[in-house]
Amino acid sequence: MPRVRHPEQADRWTWLVALAYTQLRLARPLVADHRLLWEKPLAEGKLTPYRVRRAFSSLLRHLPGLANVPKPCGRSPDDQKVAFLATHRVILP
Numbered sequence: 001m002p003r004v005r006h007p008e009q010a011d012r013w014t015w016l017v018a019l020a021y022t023q024l025r026l027a028r029p030l031v032a033d034h035r036l037l038w039e040k041p042l043a044e045g046k047l048t049p050y051r052v053r054r055a056f057s058s059l060l061r062h063l064p065g066l067a068n069v070p071k072p073c074g075r076s077p078d079d080q081k082v083a084f085l086a087t088h089r090v091i092l093p
Contacts, residue, residue, distance in 0.1 A: 024049040024056070031055035 004010040028047050034055045035041060042051070 021049060024052045027056060027059055028052050031059050034058075 002009075002013060004013055029045055031047070031052055032055055033042060033047055033051060035051065039051075042048070047055075
């Protein structure tokens, strides 16, 4: 649980939780019930927010990608070649 120290943080946290709960409630008719072995089946449209959250990842597959593929970070292959040449004092023609 977050430790909110200022009233503004508490307000933002309250809105964030309310928005997440609303998103789960709106996604209820769109997801299938992925119940655990010991859970009883629920009627159509009566899924709890916890069960909707469990099945939410299957819904995300059908949404369009909103972001580009991340660019790789770290050293490029050319940087490794330059580092090798610098450490081994190779003289290029």
